[in-house]
Amino acid sequence: MNATAPQKIDANHWFLEARFGMFIHYGLYSMLERGEWMMNRERLSPDEMQALAGRFNPTGFDAGRLCDLAVETGMRYVTLTTMHHEGFRLYDTALSEFNSVRHGGRDLVAELVAAARARGLRIALYHSLNNWTDRPDAADALESQTAYDEFIGHTFERIRELVTRFNPIDVLWYDGWWPFTAERWQAEKMNAMVHEIQPHILFNGRNGLPGDFGTPEGHLSAPSPWRPWEGCMTLNDHWGYHRGDHHWKGADEVVSLLGLAASGRGNLLLNIGPRGDGSVPEASVAILEQVGRWMARNGEAVRGTDIFTFGLRERQGHCGDWSHQGLFTRKGNTLYHLARYWPGSRMVVGGLETEVKRVRLLGSGRDLPFTQKKDTVTVTGLPEAAPDPVCPVVEFACASAPTMVLGGGMRIPRAPHPPYDPCPSDINHG
Numbered sequence: 001m002n003a004t005a006p007q008k009i010d011a012n013h014w015f016l017e018a019r020f021g022m023f024i025h026y027g028l029y030s031m032l033e034r035g036e037w038m039m040n041r042e043r044l045s046p047d048e049m050q051a052l053a054g055r056f057n058p059t060g061f062d063a064g065r066l067c068d069l070a071v072e073t074g075m076r077y078v079t080l081t082t083m084h085h086e087g088f089r090l091y092d093t094a095l096s097e098f099n100s101v102r103h104g105g106r107d108l109v110a111e112l113v114a115a116a117r118a119r120g121l122r123i124a125l126y127h128s129l130n131n132w133t134d135r136p137d138a139a140d141a142l143e144s145q146t147a148y149d150e151f152i153g154h155t156f157e158r159i160r161e162l163v164t165r166f167n168p169i170d171v172l173w174y175d176g177w178w179p180f181t182a183e184r185w186q187a188e189k190m191n192a193m194v195h196e197i198q199p200h201i202l203f204n205g206r207n208g209l210p211g212d213f214g215t216p217e218g219h220l221s222a223p224s225p226w227r228p229w230e231g232c233m234t235l236n237d238h239w240g241y242h243r244g245d246h247h248w249k250g251a252d253e254v255v256s257l258l259g260l261a262a263s264g265r266g267n268l269l270l271n272i273g274p275r276g277d278g279s280v281p282e283a284s285v286a287i288l289e290q291v292g293r294w295m296a297r298n299g300e301a302v303r304g305t306d307i308f309t310f311g312l313r314e315r316q317g318h319c320g321d322w323s324h325q326g327l328f329t330r331k332g333n334t335l336y337h338l339a340r341y342w343p344g345s346r347m348v349v350g351g352l353e354t355e356v357k358r359v360r361l362l363g364s365g366r367d368l369p370f371t372q373k374k375d376t377v378t379v380t381g382l383p384e385a386a387p388d389p390v391c392p393v394v395e396f397a398c399a400s401a402p403t404m405v406l407g408g409g410m411r412i413p414r415a416p417h418p419p420y421d422p423c424p425s426d427i428n429h430g
């Protein structure tokens with residue numbers, strides 16, 4: 001039995017259309033205000049965590065507001081940490097007292113699932129396989145067969161209860177696979193158990209199996225060969241709320257991440273880390289609102305896009321080349337240029353191998369004058385200053401599916417040559 005095959009994500013699957021989701025890291029750690037790993041990094045005892053649970057009071061956690069924010073940002077799904085590594089469950093459970101109903105009187109997963117459903121958002125539940133509070137823990141399980149049997153039994157029970165209580169949901173997002181491989185997690189059996197309860201559910205790849213979609217780490221490029229994928233990113237430098245982290249990404253950086261996801265036909269799962277009381281830091285809200293305004297005007301440049309490689313012929317896979325002015329995405333015969341670095345009233349795009357029929361500034365509805373000579377298009381009549389506060393998009397309607405090729409020299413040589421990149425190992429990271 002192979003729980004990962006056949007592929008569940010067909011051409012019309014919601015996951016391929018979603019493009020943009022909200023990751024929510026919330027738990028007891030949020031009260032500690034130093035990221036979601038603080039219990040581990042500062043060696044907090046179970047007693048200290050119990051005391052913290054006694055004070056858990058998520059008065060600012062507003063599932064409706066969170067989901068409204070996701071919708072307004074142009075997101076199509078939400079991914080919530082139902083239990084992170086600290087082990088605190090944000091849902092009602094018969095299996096542990098260490099939960100948000102016993103402490104705080106709220107089933108936050110139920111609240112979020114209901115709010116998401118009411119708004120037509122898809123739902124992904126993050127769940128850490130191991131945790132630092134339950135005994136036996138993963139370290140015990142590694143050292144003793146009896147502990148292992150008990151540990152795996154508990155893990156299976158927990159997952160079974162989760163997908164039974166929250167049914168249907170769309171994605172089960174495993175994490176915390178330390179210290180086992182798929183085999184020791186009995187991951188095939190685990191997925192099969194979940195499938196029996198929710199046949200449609202998608203799995204990420206963090207129980208050791210490839211899962212239904214790829215999860216690139218630290219970069220947002222499509223797997224090679226392509227398969228459905230999702231890249232997750234923080235809005236500052238931490239997943240869980242950290243009082244000292246003010247290193248926020250600008251809306252323009254978020255849009256670039258979205259553009260990267262779109263050009264690789266993948267999804268961006270963008271994180272927010274609510275504070276201890278569940279309220280969302282104002283800085284996060286402000287960024288998402290800006291991104292939302294950009295999406296309302298320019299969303300078609302990232303939604304429903306096909307894979308587009310602004311490419312070098314000699315490269316394999318989906319590793320694209322770069323532009324001095326921003327990213328490119330494609331949908332059918334249309335090319336979108338996300339011009340993060342605005343050139344002024346005249347824009348030149350070289351390397352285009354397709355005939356351009358029409359050029360427009362997205363959101364303006366006005367056709368722009370342009371000329372095309374060989375592989376180079378020159379657009380004129382553009383505003384001198386960037387016409388969008390975040391990232392203007394110029395749309396090129398083409399006669400056929402656009403392709404772009406540029407190289408390290410001024411023309412593509414008619415003879416084979418090594419890649420221009422200095423370090424071949426950087427090229428095939430797909």
Ligand code: JFZ
Pocket residue numbers: 036037175176217232239
């Ligand atoms: C994990 C968690 O430990 C972290 O707290 C957060 O929830 C994040 C989304 O997921 O962190 C990871 C997981 C995988 C890798 C790195 C960090 N990895 O594979 O390199």
